[in-house]
Amino acid sequence: GAVVSQHPSRVICKSGTSVKIECRSLDFQATTMFWYRQFPKQSLMLMATSNEGSKATYEQGVEKDKFLINHASLTLSTLTVTSAHPEDSSFYICSAPTSGGTYNEQFFGPGTRLTVL
Amino acid sequence: SQQGEEDPQALSIQEGENATMNCSYKTSINNLQWYRQNSGRGLVHLILIRSNEREKHSGRLRVTLDTSKKSSSLLITASRAADTASYFCATDDGQGAQKLVFGQGTRLTINP
Numbered sequence: 001g002a003v004v005s006q007h008p009s010r011v012i013c014k015s016g017t018s019v020k021i022e023c024r025s026l027d028f029q030a031t032t033m034f035w036y037r038q039f040p041k042q043s044l045m046l047m048a049t050s051n052e053g054s055k056a057t058y059e060q061g062v063e064k065d066k067f068l069i070n071h072a073s074l075t076l077s078t079l080t081v082t083s084a085h086p087e088d089s090s091f092y093i094c095s096a097p098t099s100g101g102t103y104n105e106q107f108f109g110p111g112t113r114l115t116v117l
Numbered sequence: 118s119q120q121g122e123e124d125p126q127a128l129s130i131q132e133g134e135n136a137t138m139n140c141s142y143k144t145s146i147n148n149l150q151w152y153r154q155n156s157g158r159g160l161v162h163l164i165l166i167r168s169n170e171r172e173k174h175s176g177r178l179r180v181t182l183d184t185s186k187k188s189s190s191l192l193i194t195a196s197r198a199a200d201t202a203s204y205f206c207a208t209d210d211g212q213g214a215q216k217l218v219f220g221q222g223t224r225l226t227i228n229p
Contacts, residue, residue, distance in 0.1 A: 006159075032215060034215075034216055034217070036219075041224075042221075042222075043205060043219045043220060043221050043222050044160075044205070044219045045219075046216055046217070046218070049216055091157070093159060093160070095160075095217075097215045105150070105162055105165055106162070106215070106217060107162070108152075108159040108160040108161075108162075109159055110158060110159040111157070111158065111159045113157065
């Protein structure tokens with residue numbers, strides 16, 4: 001199947017700093033990518049849809065100024081957590097669909113665990 | 118927001134037994150998918166069932182879909198210790214958007 005990578009896999013930062021997470025589709029192009037957040041023992045919550053060449057679409061309750069998304073190319077989307085605080089500590093996962101239409105199989109990255117001290 | 122409710126939230130069985138997990142959703146859908154997540158890892162796609170399908174098999178996995186009840190079940194037969202993971206159902210929004218809405222998940226533990 002298609003491969004999606006994320007970098008870094010784990011990051012620890014001080015409160016107030018910004019952290020950038022990269023999501024790459026390695027063997028296919030993705031005009032759309034999705035960013036999810038997952039708290040311990042909970043499900044994935046969709047944060048935003050990253051669109052190549054246009055602004056990201058954020059889900060209700062997600063602060064767009066805090067979670068900056070840039071879809072720089074057909075294989076790369078970045079999520080920047082600005083001025084991170086301990087409550088932003090979470091597991092961040094990206095995904096990318098490989099085809100359009102009603103067939104919606106998506107491939108997920110391995111996730112990035114963010115710990116804000 | 119979460120579309121799906123899954124039950125049970127946690128399931129612990131002996132190796133070799135069958136495991137059944139259920140998922141319910143609220144809106145109309147085009148398809149429903151099941152994913153597996155090992156602790157602290159990304160998601161692995163298991164199976165997709167379209168809204169016009171009632172049952173689908175893949176190896177030891179059997180998925181059913183009842184659109185009238187807005188529910189699905191995942192059956193894992195002859196479970197193995199390696200099946201220990203969290204299992205999530207995910208649906209589209211029924212309106213063509215590619216984003217997925219996940220259920221709460223079932224934490225499955227297979228005891229050797």
